[in-house]
Amino acid sequence: MLYEFVQTESMNYPINQLCGILQLSRSSYYAYCSGNTYGLSQERQEQSAQVRELFYENRRRYGSRRISETLKQDGNPIGRHKVRSLMKEQDLTAIQPKSFVPRTTQSRHTLGYAPNLLAEVGLPTGLNQVYVGDITFLPTTYGEWLYLNVWMDLYSRYIVGWKLDNHMEESLVKESLQMAIYKRRPPSGLIVHSDRGGQYAGHSFRELLTQYQVRQSMSEADNPYDNAFAESFFSRFKAELLQKGAFQSKQDAIIEVFDFIERYYNTKRLHSSLGYSTPLKFEKQNQ
Secondary structure, three states: OHHHHHHHHOOOOOHHHHHHHHOOOHHHHHHHHOOOOOOOOHHHHHHHHHHHHHHHHOOOOOOHHHHHHHHHHOOOOOOHHHHHHHHHHOOOOOOOOOOOOOOOOOOOOOOOOOOOHHHHHOOOOOOOOEEEEEEEEEEEOOOOEEEEEEEEEOOOOOEEEEEEEOOOOHHHHHHHHHHHHHHHOOOOOOEEEEOOOHHHHOHHHHHHHHHOOOEEEEOOOOOHHHHHHHHHHHHHHHHHHHOOOOEOOHHHHHHHHHHHHHHHHOOOOOEHHHOOEOHHHHHHHOO
16 A cells, blocks of 8 residues: 555655655655545545646646636536645645846947837737747756757747757747747738847848748847747746756757757647637637
């Protein structure tokens, strides 16, 4: 019996660790030790199993709110407070990103800056109106950095283009935008918004914008909150994918980033800003 195993091994290992490995509730274990009967109804056992399955299926990324919403959409409604109780019984704690603190871009270049069009036009009202982009740094186990650039459709939060490489030169942002344009075929007048980094001000990148009649927008000087949506994505991305770890190689990073963006974030992860829909589902409903 699992409880007996925990009791026996508690002399050698912490109870918290044993219960976590065996996916046992600490409260039920302590009830067993005190001689109290601890029985769950069949319904509650099934609900606990559903919650636990969703929690690990989403790699510990979902808290009670998203688990409750997912169960509701699957036709098995369980209130958020009950889900929270079931999670607590099983010691299920979702990964939480650090508080969002945007970094200020040090854009010391002489290539010129674009105006902040988002301040003029406001938030988009449909797809392919505004893409926001940013670059982040990813650690490796061999002590070097990789760099990831993404472009997000601001209306749907869908990541429309991305590229990972071992440098953060102009080609990184250009090729990821090319990917987005190839996939989406946006109409002329699309706004692409970024910080004031030199990669976005290069001649080759701006030639691409002109070729596809794309309007360029940049954050105000020393005001990265203008690009908070992209920064916030990276905050969540690093918390949920890296979990304080590092990639073993560039190939390993590409595979993991592809899996997170294309197979999870775009298609499966529920977004509160989208009414607890996935970006893909939201786009299909708003085409």
